[in-house]
Amino acid sequence: MFAFVGATTAATWGYALLDSKWSTRQIVMYLGLGSSSGALIDGAASWDASAEDALATWNQYLANVQFTVVRNSSVTPADGDDVNNVFFDNTFYGSDFGDAVAITTEWTRNGGRTRIEADTVFNSNLSWNSYRGNLRTASGGGTLYDLHRVALHEFGHTLGLDHPDDYGQVVRAIMNSHVSNIDSLQPDDIRGAQSLYGATNTQTLAFFTRPRAGQVTTSSARYTVRGHADPVQVNKVFLTNSRFGTRRFFKATGVDTWKLSLPLQPGRNVVRLYVSTPTASRVKVAQRVIVRFGN
């Protein structure tokens, strides 16, 4: 077990690591969560789609390992079969969940250092949906559990992350032991995973935190893009919007935590990230997000 406190002058990292990690470059996840009985709040087409989005969210920050997905898995889940199953059930391999909302197993070899299996089982006796924002109350009372944020947390364990707050670290992280209103990966979560599996060179400089990944749709002509940059390596953060040309740069405010209210044009706005460093005025970060304005 390892907890890390960053030594940089402006940023303190609190992520904690389990003792094990994957030695393969692909972690194959067999998704068998099935379809939901009604529409999910965040628009995900199915439980599998929500979980797949959580996996993709982790993927975008990792250089040396990637989750790959087998959708609608027909594999019969079994414990100890070296297959990573993700599914709902009313028991955990035949045993009552008790207080558990979700359980992820950690199978290892080589003195506990190498991961060989990680099944995640969600407790189907509880009320679930997939949504963003603050935790909600279920119609019958109690918590309406958000599969997406619990999946982000559990898949963080699958990668090898532990709870930073269990080690006295006070950081904002979805990997903290209390899962509440934080619904997305935080810089500390990302740095922790990158410490295990590396990041592309530019991702060590800066990355987006809003939108998290892929594409977001808005009805407003402006969208506030947010992210994080390494304050030691980065002086300024800039963004481009394809709809305004690739040579027009919009300067974000802040560095460690940066943001920019970006103007949009109707349609598909491809937003790219650049940073200036002490040695280069414009370094393109290997990441982009798409903000769709209007229909």
Add this chain to the structure above:
Amino acid sequence: MIRWCFFLLLVAATASATTLQSITEDEQIQRAQTIFRGRAEQVDTAREATSHGNPIVTTVRFTPLAVYKGTASGLVTLRFLGGKVGDVEMKVGGMPQFHVGGEYILFVSADGNRVCPVVGWSEGSLKVDRQTNSAGEVKASPEVAGAAEVGVQPRSRHVLPAGTSALLPDFERRLKARISEIGKQP
């Protein structure tokens, strides 16, 4: 001899991959059928063939030393999922950890087929340390020991907050009083 046999879990270390419902101290007491202090006499780990795969199972046998709620006598056997067999190890976050000769206060569920037979998982298994104080000191793990919880607010009251300790006589007195108060509630 009362013997409980529970299926599932144990984790040898503080692995972290379980998310729990947030429960209060009173709920933890209410959900426990038996609360007792006992000494771990034997810890056995083996791989089992079941209809759900081949999990590693650890069986722990306790001699009850004091019973605060319910009944317990003879050897109490609890079975947990997880452990280490050869070079293969299976961990489930939040599982309590036991050592032969160790003394623990356990909040045991009524359900004999639970993933974790201890209510509150690692929070329902408190180590009693007699090295620093012969009267005994009840210690909660400095870590929550691997389990996360989901809820708008963190638990406002734990039986013993993570990382803290209490003298055994004081803890027992408070626990018994709380059990008595809860028992009087309609």
